[in-house]
Every structure is written in structure tokens, then in C-alpha cells.
Amino acid sequence: MAKYLLLKHYRGAPASVNDVPMDQWSPEEISAHVQYMNDFAARLEKTGEFVDGQALAPEGAWVRYDGEGRPPVTDGPFAETKDLIAGWMVIDVDSYERAVELAGELSAAPGAGGKAIHEWLELRPFLGAPPTTADCAFHG
Amino acid sequence: MDDALLRSLAPSVLTVLVRRGSDFAAAEDAVQDALVEALRTWPADPPRDPKGWLVTVAWRRFLDAACADAARRRREDRLDAEPAPGPVPGVDDTLQLYFLCAHPSLTPSSAVALTLRAVGGLTTRQIAQAYLVPEATMAQRISRAKRTVSGHGVSPARRARGRFDRPGDVATVLRVLYLVFNEGYSGDMDLAAEAIRLTRQLAAAIDHPEVAGLLSLMLLHHARRATRTASDGSLVPLAEQDRGRWDTALIAEGVGILQAALARDRLGEFQAQAAIAALHADAPTAEETDWVQIVEWYDELTRLTDSPVVRLNRAVAVGEADGPRAGLAALAALDASSPGASSGALPRRAAVAAYLHERDGDLATAARLYAEAAREAPNLAERDHLTRQAARLNARRGG
Numbered sequence: 001m002a003k004y005l006l007l008k009h010y011r012g013a014p015a016s017v018n019d020v021p022m023d024q025w026s027p028e029e030i031s032a033h034v035q036y037m038n039d040f041a042a043r044l045e046k047t048g049e050f051v052d053g054q055a056l057a058p059e060g061a062w063v064r065y066d067g068e069g070r071p072p073v074t075d076g077p078f079a080e081t082k083d084l085i086a087g088w089m090v091i092d093v094d095s096y097e098r099a100v101e102l103a104g105e106l107s108a109a110p111g112a113g114g115k116a117i118h119e120w121l122e123l124r125p126f127l128g129a130p131p132t133t134a135d136c137a138f139h140g
Numbered sequence: 141m142d143d144a145l146l147r148s149l150a151p152s153v154l155t156v157l158v159r160r161g162s163d164f165a166a167a168e169d170a171v172q173d174a175l176v177e178a179l180r181t182w183p184a185d186p187p188r189d190p191k192g193w194l195v196t197v198a199w200r201r202f203l204d205a206a207c208a209d210a211a212r213r214r215r216e217d218r219l220d221a222e223p224a225p226g227p228v229p230g231v232d233d234t235l236q237l238y239f240l241c242a243h244p245s246l247t248p249s250s251a252v253a254l255t256l257r258a259v260g261g262l263t264t265r266q267i268a269q270a271y272l273v274p275e276a277t278m279a280q281r282i283s284r285a286k287r288t289v290s291g292h293g294v295s296p297a298r299r300a301r302g303r304f305d306r307p308g309d310v311a312t313v314l315r316v317l318y319l320v321f322n323e324g325y326s327g328d329m330d331l332a333a334e335a336i337r338l339t340r341q342l343a344a345a346i347d348h349p350e351v352a353g354l355l356s357l358m359l360l361h362h363a364r365r366a367t368r369t370a371s372d373g374s375l376v377p378l379a380e381q382d383r384g385r386w387d388t389a390l391i392a393e394g395v396g397i398l399q400a401a402l403a404r405d406r407l408g409e410f411q412a413q414a415a416i417a418a419l420h421a422d423a424p425t426a427e428e429t430d431w432v433q434i435v436e437w438y439d440e441l442t443r444l445t446d447s448p449v450v451r452l453n454r455a456v457a458v459g460e461a462d463g464p465r466a467g468l469a470a471l472a473a474l475d476a477s478s479p480g481a482s483s484g485a486l487p488r489r490a491a492v493a494a495y496l497h498e499r500d501g502d503l504a505t506a507a508r509l510y511a512e513a514a515r516e517a518p519n520l521a522e523r524d525h526l527t528r529q530a531a532r533l534n535a536r537r538g539g
Contacts, residue, residue: 023511023530030528035372055520 003051003092004099006106007122010058012083017118018111025112036109044091044102055087090126099123144337145190146178150261151341153194155233162202164240165286168258170202176263234259235345242313243289250285251316257282260338262329270329313342314354314410321358332362343397352401353411359394360417363387375525379426391421412441431461448478448486456492464500471496487518491526498533507533 022030044050061076078084089106093099103123111117150171157167174197178190187193241255253271256262262270268278321335339355367381398414416437423429438454451474459467471493478486494509510530517523 022527023507023514024534025531026535027528027531030524030531031372031374034374034524038373055523057518058515 001092001094002096002099003090003126003128004103005122005124005126006089006091006103007124008086008088008119009122010084010086011080013120013122016107016111016120018113018115019117020112022111029110029112029114032110032114037106040106040109041089049091049093049098049102051090051092053087053089056085058084058086096125099125143179146175146182147261148337148341149191149194150175151234151237151259153191153198154258155237156195157198157202158233160199162206163290165283165290166202166205167198168286170198170205171261172257172263173201174198175261179263234341238313238342238345239309240289241285242309242316244309244312245288246285248316248319250281250288251312252319253278253281254285254289255316255338256320256334259341260334262334266329270323270331310346310348310350314350317342318354318410321361332358332365336362349401349404349406350408350410352397353408353414356394356398356401357410357414357417359390359397360414360421363390363394363421369521373521374528375521377525378420383424386421391418394418395421407440407444409441409444412437412444416441429460431457435461448474451477452486452489452492456495459496459499464496467496468493468500487516488513490516491522494526494529503533503537507537 022033025033041050041053059077061074061078063072063074066073091099091102093102100123103121107119107121108116109119153174154167154171157170158164162170171194174194177197178194182190237259238255241258242251246254253267256267256270257264264279264282265275267282268275271278317335317339320338321332323331336355336358339351339358343351343355363386364378364381366387367383367385368376370376394414395418398411398418401411402415416434419430419434419437434457435454438450438457441450442454451470455467455470455474458470471489490509490513494506494513497503497509498506507530510526510533514523514526514530517526
């Protein structure tokens with residue numbers, strides 16, 4: 001099994017095919033979308049492939065250390081050009097192919113006009129712990 | 141096995157151990173071990189005397205741990221505080237436990253976790269699941285919390301009695317219980333029901349109108365719970381809830397408790413909030429809501445706690461009682477008095493403004509504000525609800 005992170009973006013991803021802001025959809029289209037997302041997560045729980053899913057608020061700030069005894073520096077809110085993550089889902093699947101298949105399904109969530117959004121999702125494999133059975137041959 | 145019965149025994153078992161001479165932290169660990177053991181063995185082998193069983197097992201665990209501890213310290217001093225296990229005393233120090241677990245030096249999240257474990261008798265795993273954090277994280281949070289309260293010299297019960305039985309501390313306990321109630325329902329643990337159980341138990345242990353006020357408030361909100369979300373998980377606003385499905389028994393109980401509390405003429409924040417909830421519960425339809433009285437209660441609340449959140453809710457009530465223009469004027473007054481309120485610092489301000497503008501007939505402004513409110517929404521259910529409102533108005537304007 002291998003874990004993958006599916007990242008959804010507010011900004012920064014290539015434009016989706018059905019690219020209409022959500023408040024321009026009809027209330028029924030919003031309900032259908034929410035239902036699709038819930039069903040998707042529920043189905044993955046049933047197949048034993050769901051790990052975690054969270055949504056992030058659009059606001060935020062950059063923060064960094066500013067030296068001993070000084071408060072951290074913050075820079076925010078984010079500039080309009082910043083790549084902005086909207087949320088994530090972590091899945092635990094048997095293969096890269098399965099991860100791609102599931103990301104494709106998630107991207108097919110319905111949007112305006114009830115048609116699939118074709119949203120670009122970022123798919124990122126986890127760097128896990130080394131397997132206990134693998135000796136580090138290249139050190140020898 | 142009745143989990144609630146098991147949990148209700150936890151605080152008195154804990155106070156028995158403390159009375160026998162255990163310090164609070166060790167006693168709490170021992171009771172937790174006994175609870176976990178009970179959850180494991182009781183279903184197949186229920187004890188005749190559940191409390192006696194828990195006391196015996198917890199005390200044995202405490203002694204084992206204390207002996208192991210003493211052994212580690214080179215056995216130089218025998219456990220001299222070890223009293224003979226006597227009969228279980230009838231006196232209950234549960235109230236002291238509430239005060240201890242809501243100690244002002246604890247952060248809210250620590251006080252909540254400690255209360256749920258020591259007073260509520262929940263296992264660390266259940267608390268962790270309810271708050272969606274790993275069990276090890278919750279275990280650490282609880283042991284840190286115990287170190288904090290132990291550092292305040294409150295380990296033996298006799299010291300706790302002297303220092304923590306002050307009426308002023310009731311407010312801290314109520315805030316903790318209110319936090320638990322608001323967490324609602326996540327995972328397998330019904331925290332709202334648990335908060336009600338703990339508040340009932342507190343109300344039985346102390347005669348205080350604000351404890352009654354909080355209990356009433358919880359019951360009145362809980363009575364509407366089934367109608368607050370649709371089958372697809374979406375939020376149902378108060379005005380659209382199916383009032384026929386409100387739990388009338390809970391409402392009657394909540395109103396009765398509130399009336400008895402109000403009669404004592406020591407008004408507080410929770411009684412005022414419960415009074416507002418009772419007026420909503422009392423209306424057979426949304427249209428028949430007594431908004432004029434609700435505004436009066438918000439005025440009382442503003443006197444008791446002049447918070448922007450209260451004044452925001454008051455603006456909604458004014459909008460219903462005197463029309464949307466009056467509501468918008470109340471909102472403008474709020475913006476003027478608390479800078480930042482209009483610029484996103486006050487949660488749900490945009491949603492309230494959107495609602496009032498819609499009722500005033502300004503659909504374009506309302507749609508824009510609903511979309512803005514959706515972006516600022518603190519959770520997904522609210523975000524979806526507000527996006528739907530924006531979409532509904534946009535569809536009406538376009539169509």
C-alpha cells in the first residue's frame with residue numbers, strides 16, 4: 001500500500017474545463033456537487049482506501065523566525081497571485097494507477113450545468129518509512 | 141453494559157481514591173485503568189456492585205503503580221500514606237473535581253480534556269476520537285493538564301476543598317461544559333449529550349441559577365438537533381426547521397428549569413441565552429416568534445456581556461422585530477462601535493448583513509455579501525449553506 005495526497009487548489013492550478021465560480025451555480029448544482037464529494041469519501045472508506053480529508057480557509061499568511069527574542073515576522077494576507085491550496089484528501093492505495101484513477105473520479109465532480117468540472121488535482125506520493133525487510137545495499 | 145452508568149460512577153470512584161490518600165494525578169490514572177478494564181470485562185461478567193468493583197480495581201492499580209514507583213526510588217521510604225482500604229464513603233466530592241478540572245491555569249482544550257476524562261469517565265481513546273486527534277496526543281494533553289493542576293497544590297482533596305469551592309469558579313466550569321456542548325457530534329462520541337449529562341450532574345451538586353441556565357440552554361438547543369441538518373448533511377436555518385419534530389419533552393424540561401432559575405432574580409448570561417432559546421421553542425411557527433421579547437433579552441445580554449457577537453445577533457432580532465432597515469441600522473451602529481467588525485474580524489457579520497439586505501429587497505448586495513460570507517465561513521456546512529444562498533439569489537436575479 002502507498003499513500004498519496006490529492007491537493008485541490010483555489011488558485012494556481014491550470015484552469016478547469018467547466019470553470020464557473022460556485023456562487024454562479026444553481027442551488028441544486030451545489031447540492032449535487034457536495035453529495036458527490038461526500039459519496040466519494042464514503043466509498044473510499046468502504047474500500048479501505050480513505051485516510052483523511054480536510055478543507056482549508058482561503059485566508060492565511062507567511063510566517064518566519066526573525067531572530068532571538070524577536071516575535072516571528074508575518075506577511076499576509078496572501079497576494080492574489082499566490083498558489084492557494086483549498087483542501088486535501090489522503091488515500092492509501094495499492095498502486096500509482098489506482099491513485100490516478102481515484103483522482104480522476106474526484107475531478108469529475110459535477111459543477112455548473114451538472115457537467116463535470118474537470119478540475120486539475122495535484123497528486124503527490126508520500127515519502128514513507130523504509131520497509132523493514134530492505135537492507136541498505138548501497139551502503140555496503 | 142450501560143456506558144453512561146459506568147461513566148457516571150467515574151468521578152465518585154476518583155474522589156474515593158483521593159480521600160484514601162492518593163494524589164489526584166495517580167488516582168485519575170488508576171480510575172482510567174479501571175474504566176478500560178470494566179469496558180473489557182463487564183459485558184461478559186457484569187459485577188453485582190459496579191461502584192465497589194471500580195473502587196477495588198482502581199485502588200489495586202493505584203497501589204501497584206505506587207509500589208512500582210517506590211521501588212524505582214530504591215524502596216527508601218515505604219508507602220507511609222497507605223491507608224487500609226475501608227468501606228466506600230457515601231460523601232461525594234464530585235463538585236470539587238469539576239472545579240479542579242476547570243482550573244483557570246488550564247488552557248480551554250486542556251480543561252475540556254481533563255473534565256471529560258476525570259469527571260466524565262471517558263477513555264482517552266474516546267476523547268481523542270471526538271476531537272479528531274491521535275490518542276497519544278490526547279494522552280499527553282491530559283497528563284500535562286494534570287501536572288498543571290497538581291502544581292497548584294491541589295493534589296489532596298482536603299486542599300482542593302478549601303481552595304476550589306468558591307462560587308466564582310462556577311463560571312469557569314460552565315465555560316468548559318459549554319465548549320464541550322458546542323463541539324456537538326463527531327465520531328462515535330456524542331459530546332453534546334455528554335455535556336448535558338455532566339451539567340445535570342453539576343446542577344444536582346450545586347444550587348446556582350447560572351448552572352440551571354446553562355442546563356436549560358443545552359436542553360432547548362438539543363431539542364432541535366434532529367431538525368438542524370437535512371438528510372444530506374446541509375444546514376437547515378431555524379425558520380425552515382420542521383417544528384413538529386422538535387423534542388417537546390426536552391423543551392418542557394428546559395423551560396421549567398429556566399423559569400425556576402429566573403424566579404430567583406439572579407440573572408446571568410446563560411439564563412438570558414436560554415430565555416431567547418425558549419422564546420424560539422415556544423413559537424408554533426417561525427412567523428409567530430415573539431421577536432420584540434427576543435430583542436429585550438438581547439438588550440439584557442448586552443448589559444451582562446457587551447460582546448460584538450451578542451450585538452450582531454441582536455441586529456438580526458431587531459431586523460425581525462422592526463424591519464430590515466432597523467436591523468441594518470443596528471448593524472451600522474455595531475460597525476461604528478467596534479472597528480474591525482465590518483472588515484471580517486467579526487465572524488458571520490457578512491452573513492447577517494446579507495440576510496438583512498435580502499429582506500430589504502436588495503438582492504444584488506445580498507448575493508455579493510453571501511458569497512463574501514461563504515469565503516469567511518468557519519466550517520464547510522456553513523460555507524455550503526452560504527454559497528447556496530448566494531446561488532439562490534443569483535439565480536433569481538438572472539432568471
